[in-house]
Amino acid sequence: MLARADRAILAGQRNAALVLLGxxxxxxxxxxxxxxxxxxxxxxxxxxxxxxRK
Incomplete structure (x- = not known):
């Protein structure tokens, strides 16, 4: 999933950060x-x- 995130744009950086945080x-x-x-x-x-957590 991280390899597919375009970290050159802000949305890609956000997505990568959320995946890593999770x-x-x-x-x-x-x-x-x-x-x-x-x-x-x-x-x-x-x-x-x-x-x-529940």
């Missing part, structure tokens, strides 16, 4: 879709992401 957090599609900007915080080591 993989890194072992999140389902519904959990990734439910994320808000407030759920992501920049930290010293990268980003802290709060994923809400």
């Amino acid at each position: 993989f890194a957090t072992v999140a389902r599609v519904a959990e990734v879709v439910a994320l808000d900007l407030a759920d992501v915080a920049e930290a010293e080591h990268g980003y802290d992401v709060t994923v809400y």
Whole structure:
């Protein structure tokens, strides 16, 4: 999926970031879709992401 994302455009960068975030957090599609900007915080080591699970 990442190989097909056109990262030269903003939408492709967004799509690649969402795929990588979902993989890194072992999140389902519904959990990734439910994320808000407030759920992501920049930290010293990268980003802290709060994923809400049912």
